[in-house]
Amino acid sequence: MQTVCLFVMLLSFQWVTGENVLIWPSEGSHWINLKPVIEELIERGHNVTVAVHASTVYINYSEPSSIMFEVFDVPFTRDRYKEFFNDILHFWIYEKVILSYGDLYRRFTEMIRTGTELNRQICDGIIKNHKLLQRLKETKFKVLLTDPINPCGDLLAMKLGIPFIFTLRFSLGSSMERFCGQLPAPPSYVPVVMSELSDKMTFTERLQNIFYMQLYTLMNEWFWHNWDAYYSEALGKPTTFCETMGKAEIWLIRTYWDFEFPRPLLPNFVFVGGLHCHPAKPLAQELEEFVQSSGEHGVVIFSLGSLVKNLTAEKANMIAEALGEIPQKVLWSYAGEKPKMLASNTKLYKWLPQNDLLGHPKTRVFITHGGTNGIYEAIYHGVPMIGIPLFADQPDNMAHMKAKGAAVVLSFISLTKQDLINAVNTVINDTSYKENALKLSRIQHDQPMTPLERAVFWIEFVMRHGGAQHLRPEAHSLSWYQYHCLDVIAFLFICLAAIVFAFTKCCMFCCRKCRGTREKKNKVE
Amino acid sequence: MQTVCLFVMLLSFQWVTGENVLIWPSEGSHWINLKPVIEELIERGHNVTVAVHASTVYINYSEPSSIMFEVFDVPFTRDRYKEFFNDILHFWIYEKVILSYGDLYRRFTEMIRTGTELNRQICDGIIKNHKLLQRLKETKFKVLLTDPINPCGDLLAMKLGIPFIFTLRFSLGSSMERFCGQLPAPPSYVPVVMSELSDKMTFTERLQNIFYMQLYTLMNEWFWHNWDAYYSEALGKPTTFCETMGKAEIWLIRTYWDFEFPRPLLPNFVFVGGLHCHPAKPLAQELEEFVQSSGEHGVVIFSLGSLVKNLTAEKANMIAEALGEIPQKVLWSYAGEKPKMLASNTKLYKWLPQNDLLGHPKTRVFITHGGTNGIYEAIYHGVPMIGIPLFADQPDNMAHMKAKGAAVVLSFISLTKQDLINAVNTVINDTSYKENALKLSRIQHDQPMTPLERAVFWIEFVMRHGGAQHLRPEAHSLSWYQYHCLDVIAFLFICLAAIVFAFTKCCMFCCRKCRGTREKKNKVE
Incomplete structure (x- = not known):
């Protein structure tokens, strides 16, 4: 009986078919990169549902497709959303280089505010839509795949009680990867994303790298702060945006070592850059x-x-x-x-x-x-x-x-x-x-398997096992000072100071004693 | 023409057969773990040569085998070598727990000295054997696979001018991996090998972990120091044991995430634990x-x-x-x-x-x-x-x-x-x-490919491309203070101190000015 059981157990996780996968997508090139994964999942027999708001610009949910779309309403039009994207584009290409620092800051914060507001409305569209949430719950999804560049995917997974996987090109200064994913990034040879530096840095470039790291960290803290209360309210317990992100089972990073400079990674970070590439077809x-x-x-x-x-x-x-x-x-x-x-x-x-x-x-x-x-x-x-x-x-x-x-x-x-x-x-x-x-x-x-196969393997792994906790570092449970062992260093420093103090006191005591004896001797003489 | 070229180039690295692989093995369980890799390489059509000294205890080079053995002489007998292993075993099992600290230190250093001497004689047996070296050079090996727990494999590869790959279970306190391979190991959640700690550490355990890390680092520096001059002499240029090790293309680590606690890794560290495992055969x-x-x-x-x-x-x-x-x-x-x-x-x-x-x-x-x-x-x-x-x-x-x-x-x-x-x-x-x-x-x-396939893939990759430099972090080129950005921190500290100093001076100057004016005013009044 036990043989049969073990055999069935060992076999059962080798194949997963016909499972329900939920996608919380992003726009533009992010969607282009997600599509091959969705198509491969469908090819392998899974049922893929994309939860998308009605005013999406790049996701065509009205054409017939093997993807199922769960479309929900938002209180803004497609034109308003398109205008937002064009505004970002115009700012970045034309305004960024000519504006004064003051105007740059004003325009930038204005855009972030608008973006956050739009994202909040999208998020409300699903998180506060109890009927839709109930329907999604009943579909019994096995996993949610989301691009964390748009908030709410992780929150939706938590609301549905299912594991989630990130697919990510990068976050500003790799802050999401570093702070929420615990990915180590020594600034001496890991150039911060958006710094335009390479892994071979001079002293000045390392200085710049550290500066960018700090700047992007501050900016992210400000973005994230906007979401902390929203996430806490939605989950009904005090939490943060970053803490929720940290619960991702796998981070599919959309680069590979042909593009990246070699750097430390974690077992739950899988590099799948180039997953959309395929041999050329003949031209028209x-x-x-x-x-x-x-x-x-x-x-x-x-x-x-x-x-x-x-x-x-x-x-x-x-x-x-x-x-x-x-x-x-x-x-x-x-x-x-x-x-x-x-x-x-x-x-x-x-x-x-x-x-x-x-x-x-x-x-x-x-x-x-x-x-x-x-x-x-x-x-x-x-x-x-x-x-x-x-x-x-x-x-x-x-x-x-x-x-x-x-x-x-x-x-x-x-x-x-x-x-x-x-x-x-x-x-x-x-x-x-x-x-x-x-x-x-x-x-x-020349990789052990294609990036697309690797991405799909880990999505199916999470579905087979209900997660990939064996790849999640314990760093997630540590506070920042514990992570850097600052408490241990402080303790050792106190010990050292106590020893030095005791030693000095002893020396002084001995000196006094010696002097006392010498003075007594001199007196006697 | 260009099409054909590209096509041939893209195809050419997909298959490597009939290449010459050189092995610099270790004894005991290390050899047991290496054999499946050798067998798989032979199965895939490669010619595997194991360079081994005549007094080896565990490697049976005299029986007929599809492995080619290049046996060289050493100035000690097999019994002497066996006695050395038994001595270590006896010390570790029985003596370690009863000896006083003084005796423990004496016995330990005595064993290290004997081990270093034996290893040096083994190393001499091949590195100073010019005829053998010439023969090995003429065989045109594509890669050398070695267990760095026994020195000299990396040195042999350097002498032959071929890339080398490590297969390693662990080094004392992971010092080789950390210092020579640049593998990050935050002591807050990565327990040092041989510490018997887990990734969930209390304050005291983190203190212990740091203590072990420092202790093993000191011990390793002492071991390695013995080899620095030997390596420099053999290569005809000043180098260190650790620097030579750092030139490894790939580190095949003989564990996986079923055994390890999740921890940071590097792209050229490949975890292949369990590569020797296979389904059970019927019993006699x-x-x-x-x-x-x-x-x-x-x-x-x-x-x-x-x-x-x-x-x-x-x-x-x-x-x-x-x-x-x-x-x-x-x-x-x-x-x-x-x-x-x-x-x-x-x-x-x-x-x-x-x-x-x-x-x-x-x-x-x-x-x-x-x-x-x-x-x-x-x-x-x-x-x-x-x-x-x-x-x-x-x-x-x-x-x-x-x-x-x-x-x-x-x-x-x-x-x-x-x-x-x-x-x-x-x-x-x-x-x-x-x-x-x-x-x-x-x-x-449930892995994307079996550990044995993964190990062989990366060995063949190095043979196909003459290395795997795209996976080697730039950390290898940094000094320890650059790695930790201590020079940048010192610079920022000096800047800060200068600003504080200038600010204080300005304030004092202003105060003096104000006081002067007030005194003048008082005088006038």
């Missing part, structure tokens, strides 16, 4: 013909990402002029007005099959804004890059690629025609860029 | 009959490891008497004289198919000395344990199993008959032990 005939017409010079793929639909006419023309002066053919993904200076070697496309083009043997360079998804497609196919980073983590991402010798980085604001021409020529003529891109590609391809 | 008829005769009570497997051949008659009889009083049948792996008190339910065996017995459904408890290999077999098959640890890491290993609720631990020195009876009854009757052992078993079985 018209596209293939254009690419083939490039001859031995090959083609350049140019995209500033799905968020940037328009450039100023001046900027677009300058770029078009520069592209016209290179011998390559150029495929430019751009939804704005056609620049007047567009040369015959350049074609504009509203949308491009970026992955298939990057995997095309004629592709020589990828000019990119430096979003992680695009960078990973370039890494996957071994294509060197020219980065024109715009906002968020993009400058930092490109700093990584530059440090690894696979990219040249240009400034969007001060970009000149000659800069762009020089960059293309450098990346194409200096073979080290291609070699380094191929090296990164080899690292990405 | 005589053994199966004896096991089946146990009925519903089942059997107890008892082994104190391959190193302990003899016990005192008194100890052996006491154990035999205790085993006679339990309702289970007992299979005792023991090569010593048959104890007079041996009961009919107990059978002695010179050797037992331990893995097959632990995997037998009738097995209820494993009484073990707590060697990692045996513990992993018990974990693999989900068998609860009674630990009677004897030496080295065994007490610490059993402390891990006790903390995870899968074992009861007894003292070998103060062991009484009743202790053993109670322990067997507790582990069998309290079902939590079996449940926890099964939980560990599930963790061991």
Whole structure:
């Protein structure tokens, strides 16, 4: 009987199918990166439900799909939400570099306030919707997968009493990973995300790194503070935003060691960068013909990402002029007005099959804004890059690629025609860029299992075992001073001080005694 | 052309066969754990050569085998080497607990000196044997696999100009991992190996942990210091033992998260505990009959490891008497004289198919000395344990199993008959032990790939790419004060002091000015 039991137990966790998975998604590239995971889960027989608010900008819940959508209302329109994103974009690309410190602070805090308010309304839409919560509870989800960049996913999981997993590219200064996930990050060789530093830091850079770390920590404490009361109220017990996040079973980090600098990690941090990448499919005939017409010079793929639909006419023309002066053919993904200076070697496309083009043997360079998804497609196919980073983590991402010798980085604001021409020529003529891109590609391809398989393995692991507590460090139970052993150090310091004090007193006593004896002797003499 | 190149490059690293692998082995259980890796490498078509000295105790190089042995001479006999091991064993099991601190120190340093001398002679046997070195060089090995517990493997790899990989259970206080591998180990929740502490530590235990960490660090610095000059001379440049070790491409650590407490790791630290485990094979008829005769009570497997051949008659009889009083049948792996008190339910065996017995459904408890290999077999098959640890890491290993609720631990020195009876009854009757052992078993079985596959993957990875530098943290290039950012902290402190000083001076100047004006005013008045 026992044999059968053990056998069944050992077998039972090898396969999990037909389980219910709940997703609390984020917008934009975060959603793009989550979709392959959802598709793989569905492919493996699971039922995936995405809980999404009705005014989402990037998640198309109305088209027929194998994903089930649980749509809930929020008190703002899609246009209002879109306007918020455009506002962030405009601030980051154009305003950040020209505003005074005072205005910068005002604009920034205003945006954070708006963002927090919108997120709170989204959160209310599900957490305070008892009927919906009850329905979700009845569905008996086995796990919730969420991107913590949007709050509330962890809270929803706690309300439903199910384990949750994070999928995360980064948080500001890695504060979530460091404070809520207990991930160690020695500032001497772990550059803070958004610092644009590499792991090889000079004294001044280490000073900068520490400064960024402290600055981002302060900023995060301020963001999080807004949520502490909300989380406590929702859970009916005093808690914090960070404490709730710390209950994540697994942190799926959307990078890998081709992109990251080697750094300490924890057993429950799984690096799955490049999970959306896949071999290139053949191009449509018209596209293939254009690419083939490039001859031995090959083609350049140019995209500033799905968020940037328009450039100023001046900027677009300058770029078009520069592209016209290179011998390559150029495929430019751009939804704005056609620049007047567009040369015959350049074609504009509203949308491009970026992955298939990057995997095309004629592709020589990828000019990119430096979003992680695009960078990973370039890494996957071994294509060197020219980065024109715009906002968020993009400058930092490109700093990584530059440090690894696979990219040249240009400034969007001060970009000149000659800069762009020089960059293309450098990346194409200096073979080290291609070699380094191929090296990164080899690292990405040569893993024990693909990043997507790894991500799905750990999601299914949590479903099989109801969690992954055996990977969660005990650091979560320690206070900050216990974590750094400051109480032990203080105790040792007190002991040392007591010993020194006692020793000094003894010495002084002995000296006095000796002096007393000598004086007595002198007196007698 | 470029397409073909990229395709060939991407394909070429997927498979490596027929490469030459060099092994620098260790003795005893270390060799037992290395053999499955060697066998798997041979199975995958590689040519494995083990460089071993002629007086090895545990490595049988004279029997026909698919492993190639490169045997070299040393100026001591096998009996001398065996005597050294027995001396260590005797010291650890019997002397350690009765010697005074002075004698303990004398015996310990004497053993370290003998061990260092023997190791130096082994090292000389290959490093100063130019003919052999030349032959090894000509074989064009792709990688060297070594257990750093015996020095010289890394040095040999450096002399041959090939990358090397460590396979390691632990070093004293994890000093090698911490100082040479740069593995972070916060003492607040990472118990030092050999401290017998768990990750849940009280204030006093954290104090103890820090004490052990410092003690073992000092001891290691003393051991390593002996080797610095040797390594420098051999490599013809000033270096240290630890610096050379730090050049390892991968550290294969022979534990996993079923055994370890969750702790920070580095990308080039791969946990492969349990790689030697495999499903149980059917028992020989005589053994199966004896096991089946146990009925519903089942059997107890008892082994104190391959190193302990003899016990005192008194100890052996006491154990035999205790085993006679339990309702289970007992299979005792023991090569010593048959104890007079041996009961009919107990059978002695010179050797037992331990893995097959632990995997037998009738097995209820494993009484073990707590060697990692045996513990992993018990974990693999989900068998609860009674630990009677004897030496080295065994007490610490059993402390891990006790903390995870899968074992009861007894003292070998103060062991009484009743202790053993109670322990067997507790582990069998309290079902939590079996449940926890099964939980560990599930963790061991439910991994993305088996530990053996993982170990071999990374060995082949290093062969495919000539290293794994993309996983090596930049911490290796930092001095200790840079690593801890002490220079930055000192700079900030000086800045702060300067500001405070300047501010104080300003205040004093203002005060003086004010006082001066007031005095003048008073005078005028």
